[in-house]
Amino acid sequence: MSEQRMTLRKRKSPARLRLAGILALMALPLGGCGTGDLWDKFTQKDDTFVEQPPDKLYNEGLYLMNQSKDIKAASKKFEEVDRQHPYSDWARKSLLMSAYAFYSAGDYDSCIGAATRYVTLHPGSPDAAYAQYLIAASHYDQIPDISRDQGRTEKAINSLEEVVRKYPTSEYATSAKAKLEGARDQLAGKEMSVGRYYMKRRDYTGAINRFKTVVTRYQTTRHVEEALFRLTEAYMSIGIVGEAQTAAAVLGHNFPDSRWYKEAYNLVKSGGLEPSENTGSYISRAFKKLGLG
Numbered sequence: 001m002s003e004q005r006m007t008l009r010k011r012k013s014p015a016r017l018r019l020a021g022i023l024a025l026m027a028l029p030l031g032g033c034g035t036g037d038l039w040d041k042f043t044q045k046d047d048t049f050v051e052q053p054p055d056k057l058y059n060e061g062l063y064l065m066n067q068s069k070d071i072k073a074a075s076k077k078f079e080e081v082d083r084q085h086p087y088s089d090w091a092r093k094s095l096l097m098s099a100y101a102f103y104s105a106g107d108y109d110s111c112i113g114a115a116t117r118y119v120t121l122h123p124g125s126p127d128a129a130y131a132q133y134l135i136a137a138s139h140y141d142q143i144p145d146i147s148r149d150q151g152r153t154e155k156a157i158n159s160l161e162e163v164v165r166k167y168p169t170s171e172y173a174t175s176a177k178a179k180l181e182g183a184r185d186q187l188a189g190k191e192m193s194v195g196r197y198y199m200k201r202r203d204y205t206g207a208i209n210r211f212k213t214v215v216t217r218y219q220t221t222r223h224v225e226e227a228l229f230r231l232t233e234a235y236m237s238i239g240i241v242g243e244a245q246t247a248a249a250v251l252g253h254n255f256p257d258s259r260w261y262k263e264a265y266n267l268v269k270s271g272g273l274e275p276s277e278n279t280g281s282y283i284s285r286a287f288k289k290l291g292l293g
Helices: 003-027 035-043 054-066 071-084 089-104 108-121 128-140 151-166 171-200 204-217 224-238 241-254 259-270 282-289
Strands: none
Touching: 054 071, 054 089, 071 089, 089 108, 089 128, 108 128, 128 151, 128 171, 151 171, 171 204, 171 224, 204 224, 204 282, 224 241, 224 259, 241 259, 241 282
8 A cells, every 4th residue: 555545544544533433422322311212302302281172171160260269270271271272162161261260360451351352253152242241340340449540430431331332132231331320420529529629729610620521421420419519609609690590400400309409509599599590501401411401
């Protein structure tokens, strides 16, 4: 063999040795693991997920919710039905039960999210009315006291009106109407609170605007009697006696036994006037619109 060929063979030997060493290491078990176990580690094989029948998951959720009172665990079961069997009828039922479970636990935002998704995906379902009602009830149950912002109350009213509008013959429409009165009473109370504040500051125009809102928008609430008296008081204070007389007359016509009417009557009489209704006034029109005038 020539000297040149001997030199080439010497140069190739280290590379061949390194390759042989790598192949030998790959053939050896690592840390006592077989080649199958090693492959599982490399591919990160996970055997923990086991698909379960949807009815089994659903019934387990019902049991956890009704018997064990574990609402959080029940919600997870219902969500698992939707995750594993998204196109099944069980998924539809589970989505509604998730909304109910969240509502029962006081997790109103999650309830609103699940119920909204239900209404969006299944608008023609017989249970869509209930889902819409859960949305409204979740907003209603979060209504704050009158000293705070009433944005949540407005949302409750809008959602409750949606129940009545979309599902007028459903059993939930009756309950929604009752809650509507409560929510409107809350907004009227807020207006009255601000109006009284303006009256104390002798800002009669600001006060009138607040009491006017109660009279024109919330005539069926418990605050309307006082609002009519406050209008009588405010208008007398700024010399617009015609509107004061009308407010007192409408108050007496609709609430003759009210203590607020007695005060309004005495206030008008103290100015040498009598309660007298101007049918063209917004006060008179607001009540005639409801058939109360």
